[in-house]
Amino acid sequence: GAVVSQHPSRVICKSGTSVKIECRSLDFQATTMFWYRQFPKKSLMLMATSNEGSKATYEQGVEKDKFLINHASLTLSTLTVTSAHPEDSSFYICSAREVVAGLSSYNEQFFGPGTRLTVL
Amino acid sequence: GQQVMQIPQYQHVQEGEDFTTYCNSSTTLSNIQWYKQRPGGHPVFLIQLVKSGEVKKQKRLTFQFGEAKKNSSLHITATQTTDVGTYFCAAAGGTSYGKLTFGQGTILTVHP
Numbered sequence: 001g002a003v004v005s006q007h008p009s010r011v012i013c014k015s016g017t018s019v020k021i022e023c024r025s026l027d028f029q030a031t032t033m034f035w036y037r038q039f040p041k042k043s044l045m046l047m048a049t050s051n052e053g054s055k056a057t058y059e060q061g062v063e064k065d066k067f068l069i070n071h072a073s074l075t076l077s078t079l080t081v082t083s084a085h086p087e088d089s090s091f092y093i094c095s096a097r098e099v100v101a102g103l104s105s106y107n108e109q110f111f112g113p114g115t116r117l118t119v120l
Numbered sequence: 121g122q123q124v125m126q127i128p129q130y131q132h133v134q135e136g137e138d139f140t141t142y143c144n145s146s147t148t149l150s151n152i153q154w155y156k157q158r159p160g161g162h163p164v165f166l167i168q169l170v171k172s173g174e175v176k177k178q179k180r181l182t183f184q185f186g187e188a189k190k191n192s193s194l195h196i197t198a199t200q201t202t203d204v205g206t207y208f209c210a211a212a213g214g215t216s217y218g219k220l221t222f223g224q225g226t227i228l229t230v231h232p
Contacts, residue, residue: 093162
């Protein structure tokens with residue numbers, strides 16, 4: 001199956017700093033990528049949909065200015081957590097959807113390995 | 121927004137016992153997907169169900185989509201220790217974005 005990479009896998013930062021997380025589709029093009037947040041033993045919460053060449057679509061309750069998303073190319077989306085605070089500590093996972101020609105209803109998503117953010 | 125309820129939250133079984141997790145939605149779903157997340161890992165796609173009443177099998181795993189397309193289940197026969205992990209159902213929004221709404225997940229523990 002398709003491969004999605006995420007970098008870094010783990011980051012520890014001081015409160016008030018910004019952290020950038022990269023999500024790359026390695027062997028396919030992804031016009032749409034998704035960013036999720038997951039707390040321990042909890043479900044994945046969709047934060048935003050990242051669209052190549054246009055603005056991201058944020059879910060209700062997610063601060064746009066706090067979580068900056070840039071989808072600069074068909075294989076790269078970045079999430080920047082600005083002025084991070086301890087409550088932002090979490091597991092952030094991206095996913096990408098491979099568009100299969102002729103199968104518009106096929107929505108399999110490929111997930112990156114995740115980034116564990118710890119804000120001190 | 122769309123909500124998907126998944127039960128049970130936890131399930132402990134002895135190796136060899138069967139396991140079932142259920143998902144329910146108050147609205148009709150265009151399709152539903154199932155993912156498995158191993159401890160410390162990321163979700164991995166298992167299957168997608170699209171048709172009303174659809175049943176699909178993958179070795180010891182059986183997936184069902186209800187007739188009304190509002191509920192789904194995953195059944196594992198004769199669990200093995202390799203089945204350990206969290207199983208999520210996810211409802212697809214049916215839009216071109218492919219947005220998914222995840223259920224709460226069922227954490228499966230298999231005792232040898």
